[in-house]
Amino acid sequence: MNKNIRIVALCLAASMMISLAACRPQGQETTATSETTTEATTTTSAAASETTKESETSATSDDNGLPLKGCKIEFKPEDQRYHYDMDLKLDTSRKTIGGHVVFDFYNDSAADWDKLCLRDYPSLYKNPKNVGYDAGVKTHGEITEITNITDGRNNGKIEMTRDEDVSVVWLPLATALKPGEKMTLSYDFVATIPTVADRYGYQDGVYNVTNFYPILAEYTADGWSHAGFYSVGECFYSEISDYDVRLTVPEDMVVLSTGLENGENKRSDSKTITIHADCVRDFVFSCSQDFEVVEGDYKDTHIRVAYTEEDYPEYYGKTAEVYLKASIDSLRIFGEAFGEYPYKDLEVIIAPIAAGGMEYPNLIIITKDSYAAEEDEESQDQIIQLEADNVVSHEIGHQWFMGIVGSNSGMQPWLDESFASYTEYVYDVGVYPDKSDNERLPITFKDDSSDEEWKANMTESGYIPINRPYYDFDNQFVYITAVYSMGKDLLIDMEKAVGREDFYAIIREYVQENAFRNADQSDFFRVLYKYAGTDNKELNSLTFKYLDDKGQAPAA
Ligand SMILES: [Zn+2]
Numbered sequence: 404m405n406k407n408i409r410i411v412a413l414c415l416a417a418s419m420m421i422s423l424a425a426c427r428p429q430g431q432e433t434t435a436t437s438e439t440t441t442e443a444t445t446t447t448s449a450a451a452s453e454t455t456k457e458s459e460t461s462a463t464s465d466d467n468g469l470p471l472k473g474c475k476i477e478f479k480p481e482d483q484r485y486h487y488d489m490d491l492k493l494d495t496s497r498k499t500i501g502g503h504v505v506f507d508f509y510n511d512s513a514a515d516w517d518k519l520c521l522r523d524y525p526s527l528y529k530n531p532k533n534v535g536y537d538a539g540v541k542t543h544g545e546i547t548e549i550t551n552i553t554d555g556r557n558n559g560k561i562e563m564t565r566d567e568d569v570s571v572v573w574l575p576l577a578t579a580l581k582p583g584e585k586m587t588l589s590y591d592f593v594a595t596i597p598t599v600a601d602r603y604g605y606q607d608g609v610y611n612v613t614n615f616y617p618i619l620a621e622y623t624a625d626g627w628s629h630a631g632f633y634s635v636g637e638c639f640y641s642e643i644s645d646y647d648v649r650l651t652v653p654e655d656m657v658v659l660s661t662g663l664e665n666g667e668n669k670r671s672d673s674k675t676i677t678i679h680a681d682c683v684r685d686f687v688f689s690c691s692q693d694f695e696v697v698e699g700d701y702k703d704t705h706i707r708v709a710y711t712e713e714d715y716p717e718y719y720g721k722t723a724e725v726y727l728k729a730s731i732d733s734l735r736i737f738g739e740a741f742g743e744y745p746y747k748d749l750e751v752i753i754a755p756i757a758a759g760g761m762e763y764p765n766l767i768i769i770t771k772d773s774y775a776a777e778e779d780e781e782s783q784d785q786i787i788q789l790e791a792d793n794v795v796s797h798e799i800g801h802q803w804f805m806g807i808v809g810s811n812s813g814m815q816p817w818l819d820e821s822f823a824s825y826t827e828y829v830y831d832v833g834v835y836p837d838k839s840d841n842e843r844l845p846i847t848f849k850d851d852s853s854d855e856e857w858k859a860n861m862t863e864s865g866y867i868p869i870n871r872p873y874y875d876f877d878n879q880f881v882y883i884t885a886v887y888s889m890g891k892d893l894l895i896d897m898e899k900a901v902g903r904e905d906f907y908a909i910i911r912e913y914v915q916e917n918a919f920r921n922a923d924q925s926d927f928f929r930v931l932y933k934y935a936g937t938d939n940k941e942l943n944s945l946t947f948k949y950l951d952d953k954g955q956a957p958a959a
Pocket of ligand 1: 762797798801819820823
């Protein structure tokens with residue numbers, strides 16, 4: 404998810420070309436000597452070469468076992484993936500999505516499972532308070548109906564219960580599922596799609612159908628994870644699965660989804676699309692009868708950008724073209740830095756949603772900014788490019804940090820949001836190599852010590868630790884500033900401490916080690932210190948300032 408860009412974009416829309424340099428943190432005023440070097444070398448930065456030991460331990464060559472630039476990211480073996488088989492129908496008259504699900508999985512933990520936990524997020528829309536709305540929601544949802552829940556091992560029916568948090572659904576098992584044991588769970592469901600401009604909702608002819616079916620929660624060392632839902636933050640946390648979906652929609656609906664369409668069966672007023680997705684954490688789709696689509700390719704990946712024209716066909720058409728280019732650039736730059744995007748499709752939806760953008764496997768949603776359509780052409784172009792460079796790149800960055808490397812987005816939000824925010828910078832360096840560091844976004848607020856909310860969250864070091872669970876931040880402002888802005892700063896400053904190419908190589912190794920599993924922050928720190936060394940004073944001082952547990956770093 405991306406929130407901060409709204410502030411930036413609105414500033415530009417009002418022709419308030421604020422001085423970005425004035426907002427930059429002090430730590431970034433020093434421009435690395437190799438800042439504008441476009442071609443990678445294995446040379447370490449000045450900071451990282453403080454000691455000879457660091458240059459030995461933070462090498463980027465394959466001699467040291469670090470993956471090379473642009474390396475491939477292999478899918479998890481098929482027998483380790485779960486599998487959802489879904490027959491779905493979008494009912495546009497009732498605004499519901501529902502169908503039959505057959506879910507094959509196994510107990511991937513060392514504990515017996517005497518119950519399962521499903522997450523049912525659409526039920527939260529029954530009460531707008533749950534999802535953070537207090538006005539403007541035209542219709543609220545109903546609690547999702549989940550019926551015919553069956554344990555395939557004995558064809559026994561399962562009686563579900565819900566927590567007070569209605570998104571938490573418990574399925575007691577008559578016979579516990581043993582470690583390694585397989586099971587087929589089947590159920591029917593019908594969920595209401597609220598009429599609201601959101602990542603899950605219907606607005607202006609566009610359906611964003613995400614986090615919509617009851618999905619198995621993640622089992623952790625503390626049991627089933629069922630963190631609370633946040634309208635600004637995230638709580639989504641699931642296992643890598645394959646999906647076979649047959650989706651029935653009105654005949655003239657243009658559908659973009661996770662995975663690849665591999666067939667279509669048309670009837671007089673409806674059609675059923677067959678979709679297969681390999682090795683993803685979720686299945687989502689967006690659709691509209693009014694979607695226009697522009698398309699392009701990067702290597703083996705086909706990219707589609709969908710938008711509705713409304714009253715400004717030229718403006719939205721231009722926006723889609725710029726977003727397509729930013730998508731291709733993102734796949735190229737991130738593929739080289741972190742390992743090649745392993746999927747054959749990427750969908751970019753331009754639609755009205757509350758946040759600046761939202762990420763899902765193979766599909767991102769970028770908010771539709773109708774305010775900009777009435778600006779003069781020069782302002783329009785600036786706004787479109789700014790959103791492409793920051794929101795589109797951020798959400799595509801999530802394909803690596805959320806999609807490929809999963810994490811607990813409620814308990815350790817920095818592992819996906821700080822990293823996705825850092826990818827905005829990586830993109831900026833890749834697309835605009837000649838910019839000076841002072842010309843680069845982001846704007847950060849970490850030195851705004853006059854703010855009372857900020858002060859209340861600060862530690863003695865004068866920073867807000869970013870690696871906290873969502874609920875440990877006092878409010879959305881502090882959460883966004885810490886996890887997005889400061890998290891981005893931390894990773895940029897780590898890059899400067901270690902050296903750009905070395906840091907990319909370390910992240911590549913982190914991605915390779917954790918691809919298609921759920922990582923913990925200790926997985927990142929282990930790789931970081933293994934290859935950057937434990938005696939990099941600059942690095943240690945960063946972790947000391949920014950991280951609650953000092954990033955498990957050695958004493959500074
Ligand atoms: Zn994000």
